[in-house]
Amino acid sequence: MTQNFENQTKPLFIRCCRTRLVAVATQKFVSDVATEALQQCKARQSAVVRDKRYKQHSLRLVLTMEDLSKALGEYGVNVKHQEYFADSPSNGMDE
Secondary structure (H helix, E strand, O other), X not given: OHHHHHHHHHHHHHHHHHHXXXXXXXXXXXXXXXXXXXXXXXXXXXXXXXXXXXXXXXXXXXXXXXXXXXXXXXXXXXXXXXXXXXXXXXXXXXX
């Protein structure tokens, strides 16, 4: 009876470990991409600050699809978006 119980729990344990391993690997990947996208965002906005001479501490960081695409591109993920996709809240608004 105990041998049958051990045989049934072993595959469950292995599946549980695989699930945890995939979850940790996914979390690490998302964390690395988010960190890289943040660096892209900071670099892009610091270039704007130098051009316009605004105070940097008063700016909010705005992560765009371009930042995310560049970060994912470094990991071999090709991201394409539609031509009408707005990268900032002000795009597409009538002035």
